[in-house]
Amino acid sequence: MTSSARPLLNRRLAEFGTTIFAEMSALAQQTGAINLGQGFPDTDGPEAVREAAVRALREGHGNQYPPGPGIPELRTAIAGHQQRRYGLAYDPDREVLVTVGATEAIAASLLALVEPGDEVVALEPYYDSYAACIAMAGGTRVPVTLRPHAGGFALDLDELRAAVTPRTRLLLLNTPHNPTGTVLSRAELAAVAELACERDLLVITDEVYEHLVFDGAEHIPLASLPGMRERTVTIGSAGKTFSFTGWKVGWITASPELVTAVRSAKQFLTYVGSGPFQYAVAEALRLPESYFDDFRADHQAKRDLLSAGLAAAGFEVFRPAGTYFVTTDIRPLGESDGFAFCRALPKRCGVVAIPNAVFYDHREEGAPFVRFAFCKQTAVLEEAVTRLKALAG
Numbered sequence: 247m248t249s250s251a252r253p254l255l256n257r258r259l260a261e262f263g264t265t266i267f268a269e270m271s272a273l274a275q276q277t278g279a280i281n282l283g284q285g286f287p288d289t290d291g292p293e294a295v296r297e298a299a300v301r302a303l304r305e306g307h308g309n310q311y312p313p314g315p316g317i318p319e320l321r322t323a324i325a326g327h328q329q330r331r332y333g334l335a336y337d338p339d340r341e342v343l344v345t346v347g348a349t350e351a352i353a354a355s356l357l358a359l360v361e362p363g364d365e366v367v368a369l370e371p372y373y374d375s376y377a378a379c380i381a382m383a384g385g386t387r388v389p390v391t392l393r394p395h396a397g398g399f400a401l402d403l404d405e406l407r408a409a410v411t412p413r414t415r416l417l418l419l420n421t422p423h424n425p426t427g428t429v430l431s432r433a434e435l436a437a438v439a440e441l442a443c444e445r446d447l448l449v450i451t452d453e454v455y456e457h458l459v460f461d462g463a464e465h466i467p468l469a470s471l472p473g474m475r476e477r478t479v480t481i482g483s484a485g486k487t488f489s490f491t492g493w494k495v496g497w498i499t500a501s502p503e504l505v506t507a508v509r510s511a512k513q514f515l516t517y518v519g520s521g522p523f524q525y526a527v528a529e530a531l532r533l534p535e536s537y538f539d540d541f542r543a544d545h546q547a548k549r550d551l552l553s554a555g556l557a558a559a560g561f562e563v564f565r566p567a568g569t570y571f572v573t574t575d576i577r578p579l580g581e582s583d584g585f586a587f588c589r590a591l592p593k594r595c596g597v598v599a600i601p602n603a604v605f606y607d608h609r610e611e612g613a614p615f616v617r618f619a620f621c622k623q624t625a626v627l628e629e630a631v632t633r634l635k636a637l638a639g
């Protein structure tokens with residue numbers, strides 16, 4: 247037994263209890279509700295890619311520790327993808343690192359680059375692992391809040407600038423942004439780049455939804471802006487792009503110095519992972535353009551279906567420009583507490599959602615917002631929309 251005077255969980259992590267996803271998924275199971283809480287697809291990715299994984303496993307590729315930086319085939323495919331899509335040239339041997347999902351890329355980058363006491367400026371609401379990883383690195387998070395504006399959520403560039411202090415080490419960006427669906431414009435990214443260069447900041451940019459940008463808009467990698475390539479760690483993942491979230495294949499692209507630093511942390515987290523899946527993802531990244539077009543069009547249609555249903559049920563809907571989430575405001579329904587609303591929703595109408603407040607330090611800022619995932623089969627979304635209509639009545 248341990249001393250009862252001292253809590254088991256250390257001070258750095260004490261504030262991070264069990265994630266809301268566990269609570270809400272359990273609630274979905276108990277009540278038989280449709281789970282639009284956690285963002286995972288209910289249909290697996292392309293058959294050919296699955297077969298590539300089976301083949302790798304059978305032929306003995308990746309069943310033993312793959313190389314620390316990732317298998318050369320995958321690093322070459324990642325570099326090819328960045329070159330083809332964005333005109334960004336990365337050396338597969340020195341500027342690409344394969345990680346165990348974007349989650350490990352985030353953790354390793356923060357653990358490698360943040361000194362205790364450093365401030366990390368991040369867009370609030372944020373993906374839940376950011377706050378925990380900044381804490382594990384001993385950093386201090388400084389949120390810059392995205393606020394409702396013109397039917398979406400917007401970044402206030404003056405607030406961003408004001409958040410940077412002499413102690414700021416890095417900016418942690420996410421575009422397309424989970425949970426708001428915001429896609430930063432070229433002008434916004436240019437302002438971020440100017441600030442980073444002027445204040446000599448590193449940037450970690452989480453671009454796992456790079457292929458889910460709607461309405462003909464384009465995803466612009468921050469690293470493609472002047473002065474940014476050498477100070478930016480760009481994070482990607484096969485989980486979201488190819489609908490294999492269980493495979494946990496992610497990556498970073500960055501300068502040799504940054505990759506070396508991040509690898510120093512990564513090698514002691516998992517060393518390597520996802521052996522056979524690395525071979526399959528190398529093939530996936532070479533799928534024809536039509537795969538990416540269909541993937542985007544399919545999710546855009548699902549966004550439209552769920553958004554229209556939520557609006558009909560009485561929510562204010564913030565139309566997402568990207569990702570597979572739609573954020574709503576519950577105040578038109580006469581509600582103001584997203585937590586209470588989400589805890590009651592499965593019983594009220596058989597749907598599970600996530601209160602955005604969990605993604606905020608300023609909980610009150612996020613209180614009336616609720617997130618629904620639309621990466622589900624059309625029939626499932628149609629049923630959810632039918633059930634949600636009960637709220638309007």
Ligand SMILES: *Cc1c(COP(=O)(O)O)cnc(C)c1O
Nearest residue numbers: 347348349373424454483485496
């Ligand atoms: C899902 C998600 C991740 C995690 O990606 P994995 O590859 O599954 O580890 C990281 N960042 C954001 C914004 C996400 O939504």
